[in-house]
Amino acid sequence: MGKHLFLGDEAIAQAAIDAGLSGVYAYPGTPSTEITEYIQNSATAGERGIHSRWSVNEKTALEAALGMSYAGKRALCCMKHVGLNVAADCFMNAAMSGIHGGLIILTADDPSMHSSQNEQDNRVLGNFAMIPILEPSSQQEAYDMTYEGFGLSEKLGYPILMRITTRMAHSRAGVETRPPREQNPLHFPEDGKQRFILLPALARKRFKALLAAQDSFIRESETSLYNTYFDAPDKTLGILTTGIAFNYLSENYPGGFQHPVLKICQYPLPRKQIERLAGDCGAILVLEEGYPVVEEQLKGFLGRGISIHGRLDGTLRREGELTPDSVGKALGKDVNSYYSVPEIVVQRPPALCTGCGHRDVYEALNEVINTYQGAKVFSDIGCYTLGALPPFRAIDSCIDMGASITMAKGAADAGAFPAVCVIGDSTFTHSGMTGLLDCVNEQTPVTIIISDNETTGMTGGQDSAGTGRLEAICEGIGVAPGHIRVMIPLKKNYEEMKRIIREEIEYKGVSVLIPRRECIQTLKRKHPAKK
Amino acid sequence: MKTDIILSGVGGQGILSIAAVIGEAALKEGLYMKQSEVHGMSQRGGDVQSHLRLSDHPIASDLIPRGQADLIISLEPMESLRYLPYLKKEGWVVTNAQAYVNIPDYPGMESIRAELDKLIRKVVLDVENLAKEAGSARAANIVMLGAATPFLGIEYTRIEEGIRTVFRRKGEEVVALNLKALRAGFGAARQLTDGNQ
Structure with a gap:
């Protein structure tokens, strides 16, 4: 305690x-x-x-x-x-x-x-x-x-x-x-x-x-003690907040609320308190983080001409998280910036780390792929999604966990060639294995690259469920052992990597390529002296 | 007492360690604190920022409203400029002078310097060099914290306590090295701001 x-x-x-x-x-x-x-x-x-x-x-x-x-x-x-x-x-x-x-x-x-x-x-x-x-x-x-x-x-x-x-x-x-x-x-x-x-x-x-x-x-x-009604003198407006929106409202009224406020942190909506707010006030402003969930519900059960403001009528933007400033503006307050961002300031997007194995995978893959017209590379959720950005611009999709394999399959079914996909080791075990079985059952001509950094990299290097067993898993699902090809993604191996990628693209069945090199971040953590 | 701070830099530079030390110091001081930080994608060499709020009264929002930050502490000069809309009129910018160039279109250093020159209340220091001189090359972020300490509204000795708490697990040597880095930054900022505060 x-x-x-x-x-x-x-x-x-x-x-x-x-x-x-x-x-x-x-x-x-x-x-x-x-x-x-x-x-x-x-x-x-x-x-x-x-x-x-x-x-x-x-x-x-x-x-x-x-x-x-x-x-x-x-x-x-x-x-x-x-x-x-x-x-x-x-x-x-x-x-x-x-x-x-x-x-x-x-x-x-x-x-x-x-x-x-x-x-x-x-x-x-x-x-x-x-x-x-x-x-x-x-x-x-x-x-x-x-x-x-x-x-x-x-x-x-x-x-x-x-x-x-x-x-x-x-x-x-x-x-x-x-x-x-x-x-x-x-x-x-x-x-x-x-x-x-x-x-x-x-x-x-x-x-x-x-x-x-x-x-x-x-x-x-x-x-619930988490649903609280705060009375206040000016009843032209009642304000309903959910979750952390309450904090942004409070930030704008350091001296206390002007309007009645209903703070909701537990659902389903507490009907009594909402009836009270609607009965006391001429209009309601809804401040909620996310979709206009409460706003839509209120329109449903307060069908008596009370006007409701929020994300649906444009009082607040429909998308994006709330800030003390956006809430302040919705309350009609001035938001003052004294300085603006100088024009010289440019974007600094995230990038694959220097020394990351995914970089070498994309370098080699791009060189091969560029020799095929209309080649598509379906990808997935993880660090390697950053292969979408320059200098690689190597991938064509990122939808949901595991979708790379199954989208490549669907595209191949439609006649696309080559149909290549890039998925990480952790994403593969999360939701890629079942899609691989679909491919195997139909001998779909897809080239699946499991870029294996032996960790769940994007979220900070957690254990990956299939580490050390990816070949066995693929073989167990039914991929022909001769078409499960492991390589070490390093510059010195580019020629070999390119040769293997090309061979497997040309193979009219399911291939799994496994470029394997430990995540540079987890490696650094294990050997801090070698920085 | 209320100090609203924007911490900025590039993923991996160590702004979260600065935040952790200030947080520990604030806790010892009996202050309220909220500190919002960014994890995940932004760590991969992208820009990172943290909103750090200290007060002797309860704090409502985790985010600082625009135009209200008392202080921007930045480990990278262009990143210090990115958050200027948050700075209040009489707020301070304490920033590293050395650029971290990991993008092809990084602006010329003259234009960055020109923008920094326009600011009235600022401390611009080469914290990497100061850290090297102090024999603590890996503690450039703590040199930066030292340079910002005069503006925090927390006693210097409290920040020292914060360093002891945060780095204790890494051993006495690391603690001593960071305390030295803190002093180097504090001294350098004091020299620059004498008669200017």
């Missing part, structure tokens, strides 16, 4: 440990990675035997977390926003079965796309699954909500979705911790077969139960 300087991610991790967590399940993804890393590095978590090893992907992570909950223990499953798409099958159905031991599913959304391919707001998925959502406004709330969230999950019998955004995940503040609680004993649900076998006849009952539970979820929101 005591006061600690915690990132939002770290506050959640420490709270989970203190709340009697038995296991965290996750696949690395910015900005959620530090939660699991914190638990992996925590001495207490080690002593308590808390499971914290990385999962292969978000789907396996959530299923394992649900299994731990089934066995009566408290589990945490963390992912970045797009990870919930991968885990969506289990996510939707865990809302049907309900849980046994407390289960918190944490989504770290990335509005403004600091490090992501979209800015989806997973409150939408939480509403879709019809489960309670927690959205902390401060690191302290992130701690408290996690600490209490497992108990709330057990009380209601359903998983809790906790939603944070990049600013909460990666911002540090002082956090007061609470006394640690024992882990739950191993105990199975008495009505397990009724709840966890979602055969249609049973599933229909479960869906009725989920619908009936909505009232209890709303009651929890209405009595």
Whole structure:
């Protein structure tokens, strides 16, 4: 106990440990990675035997977390926003079965796309699954909500979705911790077969139960200490904030609020408080990070001519994260900059590290590919996506984890030649293996390059699930051993690399090339003296 | 007391260590603090920034509003200019003079110098050289922190304590080296700003 300087991610991790967590399940993804890393590095978590090893992907992570909950223990499953798409099958159905031991599913959304391919707001998925959502406004709330969230999950019998955004995940503040609680004993649900076998006849009952539970979820929101009403004299406008938007509002009113404010950090929406705000005020301004989720809901259930402002009517931009300045402008305040950015300042985009093996892969690949007209290179999510930028401009796509292999397959099916793809080792085991089996089953002429740096590089060098076993995995899936070709991506090997790439492009079947060289960052960390 | 600081530089230069030391010092001082940082993609040689807010009152926003930063601390001169819209009218810019050139279109040093010259309240130092002279070549970021210390609103000795806490795990030698780097930066900034504050 005591006061600690915690990132939002770290506050959640420490709270989970203190709340009697038995296991965290996750696949690395910015900005959620530090939660699991914190638990992996925590001495207490080690002593308590808390499971914290990385999962292969978000789907396996959530299923394992649900299994731990089934066995009566408290589990945490963390992912970045797009990870919930991968885990969506289990996510939707865990809302049907309900849980046994407390289960918190944490989504770290990335509005403004600091490090992501979209800015989806997973409150939408939480509403879709019809489960309670927690959205902390401060690191302290992130701690408290996690600490209490497992108990709330057990009380209601359903998983809790906790939603944070990049600013909460990666911002540090002082956090007061609470006394640690024992882990739950191993105990199975008495009505397990009724709840966890979602055969249609049973599933229909479960869906009725989920619908009936909505009232209890709303009651929890209405009595939640995290949903607060602040009265104020000027009732021409009422302001509704969710999550960290409350902080940007407070920043603009250092002396206290002028208008009534409803701060919401727990969903489903607390009807009573919203009725009060709508009854008291002539108009409502909605400040929320992400999609206009609450704004759209309000338009639905306040059908009585009250005007609602927010991201939908242009009071705030529809896209991008909120800032104290954008909120200030929405409130009609002047935002003053005294200096502007000098014209000479240019962009400094991220780049592949000097000495990175992906660089050598692209150098060699480009030389071969440029000799084919209309060649396409499908790529994937990871450091090597930076091959899209100059000087390489080597790839044509980056959509979702694993899509490189399957998109190359579809393009090859359509007649594209050559159909090449570049995927990282960790992304391959995350979601590429199943696509490879599709290719093998049809002997599709694709050239798959698994650029193997033996780590999950983009998120900071976490363990990669298939390290040391990629050839065996590919062979097991059915790739002909003669067309699994390993090489070492170094300048001195360019001629050999180019020869192999060309041979395998010309082969009319499935080839897997594995250029393998350890990530320069993890190498430096292991041998700091050799800097 | 309130100090809003923008920390900037290029991924890998060590702005997060500066933030960690100030954070520890602020905690010891009993101050409120919020520090927002960027992880992930931006670390790959791209520009990085951190908003660091200190106050004796609770702090609302993790981000500093435009026109309100008291101080920009930058490990790279062009990066110090990128965040000028955040600086308040009478704010200070404390920046490294040496460019980190990892892009083909980096502007000429004369134009960077000309822009820095326009600023009224600034400290421009070659922290790499100062670090070498102090025998702590790898602690250029802490030299920068030393140069910024007069503007933080926190006592110098508190910052020293922060260094001890942050680097303790790496051994006494590393702590001593960083304390030396801090002093070198502090002294150099003092010389430059004498009679100018």
